[in-house]
Amino acid sequence: xxxxxxxxxxxxxxxxxxxxxxxxxxxxxxxxxxxxxxxxxxxxxxxxxxxxxxxxxxxxxxxxxxxxxxxxxxxxxxxxxxxxxxxxxxxxxxxxxxxxxxxxxxxxxxxxxxxxxxxxxxxxxxxxxxxxxxxxxxxxxxxxxxxxxxxxxxxxxxxxxxxxxxxxxxxxxxxxxxxxxxxxxxxxxxxxxxxxxxxxxxxxxxxxxxxxxxxxxxxxxxxxxxxxxxxxxxxxxxxxxxxxxxxxxxxxxxxxxxxxxxxxxxxxxxxxxxxxxxxxxxxxxxxxxxxxxxxxxxxxxxxxxxxxxxxxxxxxxxxxxxxxxxxxxxxxxxxxxxxxxxxxxxxxxxxxxxxxxxxxxxxxxxxxxxxxxxxxxxxxxxxxxxxxxxxxxxxxxxxxxxxxxxxxxxxx
Amino acid sequence: xxxxxxxxxxxxxxxxxxxxxxxxxxxxxxxxxxxxxxxxxxxxxxxxxxxxxxxxxxxxxxxxxxxxxxxxxxxxxxxxxxxxxxxxxxxxxxxxxxxxxxxxxxxxxxxxxxxxxxxxxxxxxxxxxxxxxxxxxxxxxxxxxxxxxxxxxxxxxxxxxxxxxxxxxxxxxxxxxxxxxxxxxxxxxxxxxxxxxxxxxxxxxxxxxxxxxxxxxxxxxxxxxxxxxxxxxxxxxxxxxxxxxxxxxxxxxxxxxxxxxxxxxxxxxxxxxxxxxxxxxxxxxxxxxxxxxxxxxxxxxxxxxxxxxxxxxxxxxxxxxxxxxxxxxxxxxxxxxxxxxxxxxxxxxxxxxxxxxxxxxxxxxxxxxxxxxxxxxxxxxxxxxxxxxxxxxxxxxxxxxxxxxxxxxxxx
Numbered sequence: 114x115x116x117x118x119x120x121x122x123x124x125x126x127x128x129x130x131x132x133x134x135x136x137x138x139x140x141x142x143x144x145x146x147x148x149x150x151x152x153x154x155x156x157x158x159x160x161x162x163x164x165x166x167x168x169x170x171x172x173x174x175x176x177x178x179x180x181x182x183x184x185x186x187x188x189x190x191x192x193x194x195x196x197x198x199x200x201x202x203x204x205x206x207x208x209x210x211x212x213x214x215x216x217x218x219x220x221x222x223x224x225x226x227x228x229x230x231x232x233x234x235x236x237x238x239x240x241x242x243x244x245x246x247x248x249x250x251x252x253x254x255x256x257x258x259x260x261x262x263x264x265x266x267x268x269x270x271x272x273x274x275x276x277x278x279x280x281x282x283x284x285x286x287x288x289x290x291x292x293x294x295x296x297x298x299x300x301x302x303x304x305x306x307x308x309x310x311x312x313x314x315x316x317x318x319x320x321x322x323x324x325x326x327x328x329x330x331x332x333x334x335x336x337x338x339x340x341x342x343x344x345x346x347x348x349x350x351x352x353x354x355x356x357x358x359x360x361x362x363x364x365x366x367x368x369x370x371x372x373x374x375x376x377x378x379x380x381x382x383x384x385x386x387x388x389x390x391x392x393x394x395x396x397x398x399x400x401x402x403x404x405x406x407x408x409x410x411x412x413x414x415x416x417x418x419x420x421x422x423x424x425x426x427x428x429x430x431x432x433x434x435x436x437x438x439x440x441x442x443x444x445x446x447x448x449x450x451x452x453x454x455x456x457x458x459x460x461x462x463x464x465x466x467x468x469x470x471x472x473x474x475x476x477x478x479x480x481x482x483x484x485x486x487x488x489x490x491x492x493x494x495x496x497x498x499x500x501x502x503x504x505x506x507x508x509x510x511x512x513x514x515x516x517x518x519x520x521x522x523x524x525x
Numbered sequence: 526x527x528x529x530x531x532x533x534x535x536x537x538x539x540x541x542x543x544x545x546x547x548x549x550x551x552x553x554x555x556x557x558x559x560x561x562x563x564x565x566x567x568x569x570x571x572x573x574x575x576x577x578x579x580x581x582x583x584x585x586x587x588x589x590x591x592x593x594x595x596x597x598x599x600x601x602x603x604x605x606x607x608x609x610x611x612x613x614x615x616x617x618x619x620x621x622x623x624x625x626x627x628x629x630x631x632x633x634x635x636x637x638x639x640x641x642x643x644x645x646x647x648x649x650x651x652x653x654x655x656x657x658x659x660x661x662x663x664x665x666x667x668x669x670x671x672x673x674x675x676x677x678x679x680x681x682x683x684x685x686x687x688x689x690x691x692x693x694x695x696x697x698x699x700x701x702x703x704x705x706x707x708x709x710x711x712x713x714x715x716x717x718x719x720x721x722x723x724x725x726x727x728x729x730x731x732x733x734x735x736x737x738x739x740x741x742x743x744x745x746x747x748x749x750x751x752x753x754x755x756x757x758x759x760x761x762x763x764x765x766x767x768x769x770x771x772x773x774x775x776x777x778x779x780x781x782x783x784x785x786x787x788x789x790x791x792x793x794x795x796x797x798x799x800x801x802x803x804x805x806x807x808x809x810x811x812x813x814x815x816x817x818x819x820x821x822x823x824x825x826x827x828x829x830x831x832x833x834x835x836x837x838x839x840x841x842x843x844x845x846x847x848x849x850x851x852x853x854x855x856x857x858x859x860x861x862x863x864x865x866x867x868x869x870x871x872x873x874x875x876x877x878x879x880x881x882x883x884x885x886x887x888x889x890x891x892x893x894x895x896x897x898x899x900x901x902x903x904x905x906x907x908x909x910x911x912x913x914x915x916x917x918x919x920x921x922x923x924x925x926x927x928x929x930x931x932x933x934x935x936x937x
Contacts, residue, residue: 169859203855205885238852434933440650447581473617521846
């Protein structure tokens with residue numbers, strides 16, 4: 114089902130010095146599957162995150178923000194606890210109390226303070242978190258803690274995902290080998306700012322205070338904030354970047370040049386791979402679509418056009434059908450909200466096939482060329498607005514009958 | 526398939542003095558189906574319209590605007606020509622020439638000027654209009670012209686519609702019986718401003734210049750601009766109001782009181798019935814959903830919340846599954862863009878079932894009550910924002926596997 118996406122080879126995932134991972138089967142929603150993940154961080158680790166903009170943000174997101182404000186940059190966060198099966202969103206004060214109870218329980222096991230623990234939840238909204246079950250699973254997860262358990266961690270955070278998502282890179286900084294390893298989950302309720310996704314990237318790089326927050330925002334904007342499956346922004350989206358500072362190089366003070374640029378590129382590459390993996394494993398996805406819009410006056414209008422295309426059910430069903438019904442793309446460009454757009458200036462490509470020129474069907478466009486590209490599993494839609502120099506890229510998937518079936522059956 | 530929607534009884538459709546209708550099978554896209562409609566209007570008829578905001582608006586829409594600017598209020602429009610099977614959008618100057626050729630041909634048959642004809646097209650985008658076939662069908666349509674042919678007209682404008690849509694009302698104005706009769710089409714690519722819909726309402730009322738334009742805008746805002754099926758705004762949406770002034774009462778100069786208010790109510794009621802019929806016949810629809818949002822600071826924010834709910838694929842698939850997975854509605858309210866919304870103030874109802882209070886699950890809410898409402902074919906989602914007195918209502922349908930199948934197969 115996933116589009117050109119294979120499970121990560123555990124041997125290709127490098128451990129990150131300063132990070133240990135352990136999982137358990139706590140039976141949060143269903144028995145016999147890993148549904149709890151604990152990540153333990155060495156003292157002195159910095160953590161920065163970006164979270165959903167949804168006003169119904171979940172209880173764990175509220176606690177994450179609070180604990181990170183207190184301790185993130187200062188280097189006091191010592192553990193993450195993730196559960197699937199229940200989102201603990203739309204649960205009010207009771208939800209906050211239950212999330213805090215889980216944090217308190219893990220803090221006791223690890224002999225740290227409750228505010229040194231960050232909680233994450235994903236699953237059904239508006240149901241009470243079965244916190245006793247999660248807490249009962251903690252001893253098993255804690256005794257499982259080991260640096261090499263990244264593949265098991267990727268599996269433990271899956272919900273409707275069909276493939277665990279993880280990737281690793283190594284770069285040289287100041288003569289030292291530095292590792293960047295990340296995992297993510299998410300397959301539906303995915304849209305920028307952010308997706309129903311959880312993303313965790315850890316590195317043993319040493320980063321000066323303040324730089325980590327800039328890096329996590331950069332990486333999110335270039336990866337998780339550029340994907341959409343169904344346009345639904347979740348209550349629980351969280352992307353966290355962890356820096357343990359154990360690699361032994363001089364701390365990084367900026368991201369634009371030298372070692373800072375090398376680290377930035379590695380983190381962005383890992384984040385993009387994880388984000389694209391979410392789309393490739395999108396619920397019911399059979400096609401991976403890259404939407405590139407250029408020639409805009411500013412990036413915002415490029416994003417408007419790109420998301421109008423990426424969210425259109427009519428376009429997404431046409432991709433599912435491999436039907437080059439490309440007028441639907443013109444319609445989406447037309448309603449994207451650029452009120453002064455001159456339709457007659459717009460060009461459209463499907464991969465290298467020039468479909469529309471000057472706002473109308475290219476006289477030399479042949480339907481068989483469009484049909485050939487539409488049959489591929491990886492397709493690029495190129496839109497040129499011809500009114501400026503700004504550009505953007507967004508990744509999405511098609512809309513299939515299986516998407517509907519998966520979401521109609523999700524709770525049963 | 527359509528949700529609680531029956532075809533109109535031809536006997537329930539009152540003729541409108543001053544309007545004659547004729548149809549033909551021109552083979553625009555497929556043989557043996559009515560695909561061309563001509564409406565002939567008596568001299569002195571006023572016409573006003575509202576059209577798509579899509580920047581790739583179709584050639585016929587451009588011509589309609591031009592001809593209405595010249596002649597609409599002045600009372601010079603004498604005929605409408607509608608074809609299905611081809612939208613004549615994304616077709617550039619050649620599309621304009623083809624639409625004009627059709628108008629010219631009909632003008633010759635009716636012995637009027639080309640600018641006295643309004644053209645309308647609906648169907649596939651970005652393909653050349655087979656104008657010769659339409660023109661070859663005009664003699665049959667013209668010889669078919671008769672005041673009683675409203676039911677045949679409703680059938681002739683269908684595309685993926687499964688049921689023709691028409692409704693009639695009569696009211697008393699100045700002691701005279703005045704008729705309001707309308708037809709519409711549309712089942713996909715439907716969203717406010719406007720839907721891929723065509724709507725034509727005719728009345729024999731006499732309306733002072735200027736008032737008709739206000740009335741058509743009012744009626745659109747309260748009907749066609751409140752429906753959404755898939756969030757795709759078409760290139761061809763058109764809603765036209767025709768007043769032949771043949772009823773013999775004194776002309777109406779305002780809409781807020783007396784006869785003007787009576788006429789307004791009748792036109793709005795006809796427009797709402799036609800708009801709701803489009804949703805009830807939405808592609809693959811199995812449920813008709815009314816989304817009511819109240820307690821907002823202004824109507825715009827109520828609309829934002831209502832459309833976030835009405836466009837969410839996750840919510841729409843939950844309705845399809847009759848699954849009271851109502852946390853998805855909270856998530857949509859949360860990402861609707863009200864950046865200062867206090868989640869803890871929000872209430873949610875499903876019909877009369879109070880699901881959420883103070884932003885969290887109502888302690889007395891029982892899943893079986895939610896499940897009971899979800900099994901109905903007509904459902905009202907009620908959201909109270911509790912921060913003002915504004916309100917709005919939007920109508921939509923669920924998202925089913927059949928929606929995907931219909932749109933994946935549309936051109937085959």
